[in-house]
Structures are given as structure tokens and as C-alpha cells.
Amino acid sequence: MxxxxxxxxxxxxxxxxxxxxxxxxxxxxxxxxxxxxxxxxxxxxxxxxxxxxxxxxxxxxxxxxxxxxxxxxxxxxxxxxxxxxxxxxxxxxxxxxxxxxxxxxxxxxxxxxxxxxxxxxxxxxxxxxxxxxxxxxxxxxxxxxxxxxxxxxxxxxxxxxxxxxxxxxxxxxxxxxxxxxxxxxxxxxxxxxxxxxxxxxxxxxxxxxxxxxxxxxxxxxxxxxxxxxxxxxxxxxxxxxxxxxxxxxxxxxxxxxxxxxxxxxxxxxxxxxxxxxxxxxxxxxxxxxxxxxxxxxxxxxxxxxxxxxxxxxxxxxxxxxxxxxxxxxxxxxxxxxxxxxxxxxxxxxxxxxxxxANLRADGGLVMAEAYMMRLADRLGRERAHDLVYEAVGHCRATGEPLFTALRHALPAEVAATIEELPPESYLGRPHETVNAALALWRTEV
Structure with a gap:
């Protein structure tokens, strides 16, 4: 050959x-x-x-x-x-x-x-x-x-x-x-x-x-x-x-x-x-x-x-x-x-x-959905979405953290009820995901 x-x-x-x-x-x-x-x-x-x-x-x-x-x-x-x-x-x-x-x-x-x-x-x-x-x-x-x-x-x-x-x-x-x-x-x-x-x-x-x-x-x-x-x-x-x-x-x-x-x-x-x-x-x-x-x-x-x-x-x-x-x-x-x-x-x-560190790279905006869902019970989902959306725009224009911008944008009675959310508070169920995947993998063919 x-x-x-x-x-x-x-x-x-x-x-x-x-x-x-x-x-x-x-x-x-x-x-x-x-x-x-x-x-x-x-x-x-x-x-x-x-x-x-x-x-x-x-x-x-x-x-x-x-x-x-x-x-x-x-x-x-x-x-x-x-x-x-x-x-x-x-x-x-x-x-x-x-x-x-x-x-x-x-x-x-x-x-x-x-x-x-x-x-x-x-x-x-x-x-x-x-x-x-x-x-x-x-x-x-x-x-x-x-x-x-x-x-x-x-x-x-x-x-x-x-x-x-x-x-x-x-x-x-x-x-x-x-x-x-x-x-x-x-x-x-x-x-x-x-x-x-x-x-x-x-x-x-x-x-x-x-x-x-x-x-x-x-x-x-x-x-x-x-x-x-x-x-x-x-x-x-x-x-x-x-x-x-x-x-x-x-x-x-x-x-x-x-x-x-x-x-x-x-x-x-x-x-x-x-x-x-x-x-x-x-x-x-x-x-x-x-x-x-x-x-x-x-x-x-x-x-x-x-x-x-x-x-x-x-x-x-x-x-x-x-x-x-x-x-x-x-x-x-x-x-x-x-x-x-x-x-x-x-x-x-x-x-x-x-x-x-990268979770903070965008001024904490990665938590926007988390805040929206927290506010949805009080304000309704659509109004909560719009308020957070406006706050995000303000953050990007000024560099202000999202939590601070939200406190200023929300009605006082609502602002007083929210607290700053760390990333760990909005992870869903990672252990369940991992355990389910591991169970699939470890199952014998």
C-alpha cells in the first residue's frame, strides 16, 4: 500500500x-x-x-x-x-x-x-x-x-x-x-x-x-x-x-x-x-x-x-x-x-x-429576577418586572447597586419589606439536580 x-x-x-x-x-x-x-x-x-x-x-x-x-x-x-x-x-x-x-x-x-x-x-x-x-x-x-x-x-x-x-x-x-x-x-x-x-x-x-x-x-x-x-x-x-x-x-x-x-x-x-x-x-x-x-x-x-x-x-x-x-x-x-x-x-x-467576583461584575444585576419574584406577590408580576427593569436601567447608567436603586424606586411601604438578596438565596435546588444526575450515571446499564 x-x-x-x-x-x-x-x-x-x-x-x-x-x-x-x-x-x-x-x-x-x-x-x-x-x-x-x-x-x-x-x-x-x-x-x-x-x-x-x-x-x-x-x-x-x-x-x-x-x-x-x-x-x-x-x-x-x-x-x-x-x-x-x-x-x-x-x-x-x-x-x-x-x-x-x-x-x-x-x-x-x-x-x-x-x-x-x-x-x-x-x-x-x-x-x-x-x-x-x-x-x-x-x-x-x-x-x-x-x-x-x-x-x-x-x-x-x-x-x-x-x-x-x-x-x-x-x-x-x-x-x-x-x-x-x-x-x-x-x-x-x-x-x-x-x-x-x-x-x-x-x-x-x-x-x-x-x-x-x-x-x-x-x-x-x-x-x-x-x-x-x-x-x-x-x-x-x-x-x-x-x-x-x-x-x-x-x-x-x-x-x-x-x-x-x-x-x-x-x-x-x-x-x-x-x-x-x-x-x-x-x-x-x-x-x-x-x-x-x-x-x-x-x-x-x-x-x-x-x-x-x-x-x-x-x-x-x-x-x-x-x-x-x-x-x-x-x-x-x-x-x-x-x-x-x-x-x-x-x-x-x-x-x-x-x-x-464575577457575580458582582454587573452591579448585582444577576439578582434581578430574584427581586422581581420577591416583589411579584405584593405588586403583581408585570408591575414588579417593570419596576425592576427601570431600576436596572438606572444601575447601568449610574453604577448604583441594584438593591439600592430598587429601594429608591419602590413605594416606601414596599421598600421597607425587602432585603438585599445574596446569590445563594436564589439557586433553586442544585443538590437535587446534582443528585439526580449522579443517580442516572451510577445506574448500571
Whole structure:
């Protein structure tokens, strides 16, 4: 094969285990594993003689495959299995030749191998998701009472806690865990239906053969062919994009809260971490930036999966090849986003004093709704809203604190009944939010 391009983003932040699962070696190995399982099952069912089946299993080993020849012949044929089968066959004793790949078609082997690889990939994504979710759960629990300005439209809105903010991510990751488990179940399915999906070449033992091969590979069986029904694979790819999307939301939050003017959180520190080549003061949120880049790429790639689902009749004509490029990339990008996000969460620096100071940055206007709701019982909601609105305008024009401006604007008998409200008085129920998210996360799948 020709030299492969260096993918700098995945090269720097990718997950080695995921890369190994989807490597050239593992991909060829998955095809060999399927051929061996097919021969084993055919030997058990009497389709092949036992010694022939055993010989095929012994020959279906990586050491018998010349990769240069495999890819050269694949370029001519268009698919790799013909060359793979010929090389396995050549490694057999003369008496057992002509029995490899008996009744199978190329896509049977490649799809079953892919299902095996993606099942392993899904398991690895589950591990990385758990690491990220556990780190976020710890942050939510630790900061359930750490008061911070909640922001809507990028502006201060009402007080909340950092733990309650993080709890929304924990809940989201719990839902992703369910999505990943469901998608994994639907993709880990053997494909063994022959050339046109009819199983004709497998004969009367087709159903039993398929079930046995599935068990040998650790996959589920099915009696409905999926040569062109790619919804399960598309679902899995979209789950990968969803995982990366949540990672990007968290990374964007870290970038925004790390801004010099806000400085409420920061990534882990270290010598030259996030340094600039020219500005000595810079400590850039480099891992968060990487996650945003990884997620942006998954979103763009995943759109191709809908084109893959357009495959017609009983065999794709180009749509299948799109999977070869898109699915491994989606998995690797998603794994990298999860792995890097877990690193961000585990090393995140949280600065409660800056959060407290920023609550005062707008003269206490973050408490405007709180005062309005306190006054609504006495004045009615609409009048209370208008009075507070006018007081806010006065504060912005004069720099006067909101509480002082309200005391001046309200009727004396009403002004005497209100007191200055600290941010802690208007947090809602952050502990309930955090506890509910933690309960979701800690529930076993």
C-alpha cells in the first residue's frame, strides 16, 4: 500500500487501543477470523470434512497473508477477499484445497469482520465514556455548592452552581451510554447470506451455520440479510458523533470560562502547556481546542452515513466503499474526543473566588429576577418586572447597586419589606439536580 498521510489531530490526541482495533493488521485479522469460524461451523455441520475444516483454521493465519500482494490484487479486483481466500487456499495441503470460503460472498466476510471490529470499538468507547463520565460526576459532586453566574445568550442570567452546570453533562453522558449500548447490540450481528442475500449457496444448513458462526465470533445472529440495510452502522456512527458533540459542548464551556475577563476555570497547568511561540503570558486551552476540532470533523463525516443508506437492490454500488473511509474515522475521532475530554475534566482547575467576583461584575444585576419574584406577590408580576427593569436601567447608567436603586424606586411601604438578596438565596435546588444526575450515571446499564 502507498504511504498513509499523517493525521495530526488524531495522531496527537487519539486513543491507541481504538487505533489498534481498527488497524490494518486487525482488519485483515477479522476477515481471517470469519473464514476460520465459517470453516469450523461447516466442519461441525458436516458440510466440510473435519480435517479439511481444521486445516483451513490453521491456514487462516496472518503469517500466510502477503499484504503487498493482498492490496495489489485488491486494487485490480476492487475487494480484498478474493486474494485473501486464494492465499489461504495456497497454504492448505493439496487434499483440502478448494474448500475455503465455501458458499460465502465477499461481503459476508467483510461485514462480519466489521461487526466484530465495531463491537470491540463500541466496548472501548464505553470504557472511555465511563472515564469521562466518572470525572464529570466527581466535579458535579465536589462543586454542588460552588456558586457561579448562570449565563444565557452568553450574558449573566441567574445564579446557579458549578456542580449543577456540570450535572447537565453527566445526565447527557448517561443517555449516551444507553444509546451506545443499544447501537452496539444492533451492529454486532453476523452477515452470512451469500451473493444476493438468499443464502442459496449455503444450502439446507444456512440458518444453523449462520447461528454457529455468530456464536464463534461473539456476535448475534439474524435471519434477515443486511447487505444493503445499513441503518445499524449509520446509527452507531451517529452515536459516535453525538459523543463527540457532548465533548465539544464541554470543551467550549471550558474555553469560554477560561477567558481572561472571566477566568473561572482553567485546564491543568504544566511547563509550556498551552504556550505561545511569541507571547510569554499565554496559557491556551489546548485540549479543549482539540476536542472542538475533533467534534467538528465527526459532525461533517457523519452526514455521509445517510448516503450509505441509499444502497439499492441487493448490493451497494459505491455506497459500501464510503463506509470503509467514514466509519473507522468516526470511531477514532470519537474515541479521541472522549479520551481528551476525560483528561480535561480530571485536571480542571476551578476558581470559586473568580466566580464569586464575577457575580458582582454587573452591579448585582444577576439578582434581578430574584427581586422581581420577591416583589411579584405584593405588586403583581408585570408591575414588579417593570419596576425592576427601570431600576436596572438606572444601575447601568449610574453604577448604583441594584438593591439600592430598587429601594429608591419602590413605594416606601414596599421598600421597607425587602432585603438585599445574596446569590445563594436564589439557586433553586442544585443538590437535587446534582443528585439526580449522579443517580442516572451510577445506574448500571
Amino acid at each position: 502507498s504511504p498513509q498521510r499523517f493525521e495530526i489531530l488524531v495522531g496527537l490526541y487519539g486513543d491507541d487501543r481504538t487505533a489498534q482495533i481498527l488497524s490494518e493488521e486487525a482488519t485483515i485479522g477479522s476477515w481471517l477470523r470469519v473464514e476460520a469460524a465459517l470453516a469450523t461451523a461447516q466442519g461441525e455441520l458436516g458440510i466440510l470434512e473435519t480435517d479439511a475444516a481444521e486445516a483451513i483454521v490453521e491456514a487462516a493465519k496472518p503469517g500466510n497473508i502477503d499484504r503487498d500482494r493482498l492490496w495489489k490484487e485488491t486494487r485490480t479486483v476492487g475487494y480484498p477477499i478474493l486474494s485473501l481466500v486464494r492465499q489461504i487456499d495456497a497454504a492448505l495441503p493439496e487434499a483440502h484445497r478448494g474448500r475455503v470460503h465455501y458458499g460465502a460472498t465477499t461481503q459476508d466476510i467483510m461485514d462480519s469482520g466489521l461487526a466484530f471490529q465495531l463491537d470491540e470499538s463500541a466496548a472501548r468507547l464505553g470504557v472511555l465514556l465511563a472515564e469521562f463520565g466518572d470525572s464529570m460526576a466527581r466535579l458535579a459532586e465536589q462543586h454542588a455548592e460552588t456558586v457561579i453566574a448562570g449565563r444565557t445568550h452568553a450574558l449573566q442570567a441567574v445564579p446557579t452552581t458549578f456542580g449543577a452546570k456540570i450535572a447537565t453533562y453527566v445526565g447527557e453522558l448517561a443517555r449516551h451510554r444507553d444509546r451506545l449500548a443499544a447501537a452496539r447490540t444492533r451492529l454486532a450481528v453476523v452477515s452470512l447470506f451469500g451473493a444476493g442475500g438468499t443464502s442459496a449457496a449455503y444450502g439446507v444448513h444456512a440458518v444453523a451455520l449462520r447461528a454457529r458462526v455468530a456464536r464463534l465470533l461473539g456476535l448475534r445472529t439474524t435471519d434477515v440479510p443486511w447487505h444493503v440495510a445499513r441503518d445499524g452502522l449509520a446509527e452507531f456512527g451517529l452515536v459516535c458523533s453525538l459523543l463527540a458533540g457532548t465533548c465539544a459542548r464541554f470543551a467550549r464551556e471550558v474555553v469560554d470560562l477560561s477567558r481572561t475577563e472571566i477566568a473561572e476555570v482553567g485546564e491543568a497547568s504544566g511547563h509550556h502547556r498551552g504556550a505561545s511561540s511569541t507571547m510569554p503570558q499565554k496559557v491556551n486551552p489546548i485540549e479543549s481546542e482539540a476536542v472542538i476540532g475533533l467534534s467538528a470533523t465527526t459532525g461533517a463525516l457523519s452526514s455521509a452515513l445517510f448516503r450509505v443508506m441509499e444502497a439499492g437492490h441487493e448490493r451497494a454500488a459505491g455506497e459500501w466503499q464510503a463506509e470503509w473511509q467514514v466509519l473507522p474515522q468516526l470511531v477514532c475521532l470519537s474515541a479521541a474526543a472522549l479520551r481528551t475530554s476525560a483528561s480535561i475534566a480530571a485536571g480542571l482547575q476551578v476558581f470559586p473566588q473568580a466566580m464569586r
